[in-house]
Amino acid sequence: xxxxxxxxxxxxxxxxxxxxxxxxxxxxxxxxxxxxxxxxxxxxxxxxxxxxxxxxxxxxxxxxxxxxxxxxxxxxxxxxxxxxxxxxxxxxxxxxxxxxxxxxxxxxxxxxxxxxxxxxxxxxxxxxxxxxxxxxxxxxxxxxxxxxxxxxxxxxxxxxxxxxxxxxxxxxxxxxxxxxxxxxxxxxxxxxxxxxxxxxxxxxxxxxxxxxxxxxxxxxxxxxxxxxxxxxxxxxxxxxxxxxxxxxxxxxxxxxxxxxxxxxxxxxxxxxxxxxxxxxxxxxxxxxxxxxxxxxxxxxxxxxxxxxxxxxxxxxxxxxxxxxxxxxxxxxxxxxxxxxxxxxxxxxxxxxxxxxxxxxxxxxxxxxxxxxxxxxxxxxxxxxxxxxxxxxxxxxxxxxxxxxxxxxxxxxxxxxxxxxxxxxxxxxxxxxxxxxxxxxxxxxxxxxxxxxxxxxxxxxxxxxxxxxxxxxxxxxx
Numbered sequence: 001x002x003x004x005x006x007x008x009x010x011x012x013x014x015x016x017x018x019x020x021x022x023x024x025x026x027x028x029x030x031x032x033x034x035x036x037x038x039x040x041x042x043x044x045x046x047x048x049x050x051x052x053x054x055x056x057x058x059x060x061x062x063x064x065x066x067x068x069x070x071x072x073x074x075x076x077x078x079x080x081x082x083x084x085x086x087x088x089x090x091x092x093x094x095x096x097x098x099x100x101x102x103x104x105x106x107x108x109x110x111x112x113x114x115x116x117x118x119x120x121x122x123x124x125x126x127x128x129x130x131x132x133x134x135x136x137x138x139x140x141x142x143x144x145x146x147x148x149x150x151x152x153x154x155x156x157x158x159x160x161x162x163x164x165x166x167x168x169x170x171x172x173x174x175x176x177x178x179x180x181x182x183x184x185x186x187x188x189x190x191x192x193x194x195x196x197x198x199x200x201x202x203x204x205x206x207x208x209x210x211x212x213x214x215x216x217x218x219x220x221x222x223x224x225x226x227x228x229x230x231x232x233x234x235x236x237x238x239x240x241x242x243x244x245x246x247x248x249x250x251x252x253x254x255x256x257x258x259x260x261x262x263x264x265x266x267x268x269x270x271x272x273x274x275x276x277x278x279x280x281x282x283x284x285x286x287x288x289x290x291x292x293x294x295x296x297x298x299x300x301x302x303x304x305x306x307x308x309x310x311x312x313x314x315x316x317x318x319x320x321x322x323x324x325x326x327x328x329x330x331x332x333x334x335x336x337x338x339x340x341x342x343x344x345x346x347x348x349x350x351x352x353x354x355x356x357x358x359x360x361x362x363x364x365x366x367x368x369x370x371x372x373x374x375x376x377x378x379x380x381x382x383x384x385x386x387x388x389x390x391x392x393x394x395x396x397x398x399x400x401x402x403x404x405x406x407x408x409x410x411x412x413x414x415x416x417x418x419x420x421x422x423x424x425x426x427x428x429x430x431x432x433x434x435x436x437x438x439x440x441x442x443x444x445x446x447x448x449x450x451x452x453x454x455x456x457x458x459x460x461x462x463x464x465x466x467x468x469x470x471x472x473x474x475x476x477x
Contacts, residue, residue, distance in 0.1 A: 147181030390421025
């Protein structure tokens, strides 16, 4: 049974209302945040309208402030905004969702002025703003604003999204907008597309740098942002309407030769059971895909399209090609899954042989570790010791951990590669890791019978002391 001195709701309630009120006033003395919270709670007794008035007043104060918020004050500011957000949802939204919508919108519109006067590199403010945006989606359903009114708000938000505070707004508002609201919004952005920003006269343009196509002026950035905003909005609206043709129409003929864009269009055509058109869209970008580059979505969607067209053998050939090009295990698993018994084993053996001979040692090692094929991974390390890159700790550390039980010598070679790199290049921040690697090497050495042409552990430590004896950060780690 809990002691009567334990801090919990039951024990505090036993103190009585008057005593608790005195304690709250005492604790709130000199604490502005606590006072604001108490005022909100008091206002809530007479309904959401009084709370809304308090919140609106506080948000106006925050918005008017121009003083810089340093790192010590950014958390209290975030807590203040969060208090207002929570009060909106707890006290205003249940009885007046339209008012709650307006207050949440106010938080989002004042975000740029808040970001302008603080360093939010830790995302403290951004997290609260994201919660307010998510709440807006909830409240908008309850508010039942007229489609035209809501479309106007969404249009304003998307056009003012300089700090990402309205990211994903269209998708969030798709349901409350409905088809009517989405079509109104679509028309607004189409009209905006027809009115690009006015360009200054050539003699008034201010050069700011050089781009791939030549000199860049400050108005080029404005025009680019304008076009990107409209294209992003129209594609989101088309998705919300389920209009594949409208989505495709958002991209120029040149843009459709980009394999990533072609894949997005084809994926939507596939979803609409238009596989032939999907393959045509992919074909537009095929020449650029074949030139090289990293276009995983194009190949993945092409495989799905081949399957949808009943071209299973071609799809298998494409999967195998994807595996060989990228060593993507998902492609290989998909190939094997579709093969009959015995054929799948042969395909796996052929694939692992291909991986073992792959020119990219680190990519091959990572594949064999993750597949898993640890015996082959150990053979790879022993056969290609000269390719061990001690700077690739992202590959060698998990590989050494995976192999240390059954293949201690291969694990030791990888650990030594990381130790040597850290010491030779004086990577002070890695000395602690390197020291732990050396301890592991000592433990593994007890299970290694033959070091071949490599030094045994004692000789290796002596070698390190001769070369790096003055690296005290390593030896004392």
